[in-house]
Amino acid sequence: MSNEQVTSTVETTERREENQTSHGNNLLLSIVLFLVLFGLFAGGLYVMSLFTTVTFVVGLGMCLFALYLTFDLVPRFLT
Numbered sequence: 209m210s211n212e213q214v215t216s217t218v219e220t221t222e223r224r225e226e227n228q229t230s231h232g233n234n235l236l237l238s239i240v241l242f243l244v245l246f247g248l249f250a251g252g253l254y255v256m257s258l259f260t261t262v263t264f265v266v267g268l269g270m271c272l273f274a275l276y277l278t279f280d281l282v283p284r285f286l287t
Contacts, residue, residue, distance in 0.1 A: 233286045241282060249274035 252270030255263050 238286070241285075245274050245278050245282070248277075 249271055252267045252272075252274060254267070255270060256267030258264075258267070
């Protein structure tokens with residue numbers, strides 16, 4: 209094997225590693241986070257549907273908290 213072939217093989221391997229953006233997230237962790245956050249959001253919608261002022265505010269807080277965790281905490285946690 210010549211030096212050119214070895215260099216070509218090394219460069220090809222390096223290019224493949226550069227083109228790969230990420231190794232992905234842990235599937236189990238993603239499923240658990242989805243279930244917890246979706247459950248919190250759906251629970252907030254249910255609590256808002258109970259039609260009293262206090263429960264509406266609590267449900268709204270649950271929904272907003274679930275959205276905050278989804279868009280702020282999850283990207284930091286999974287990257």
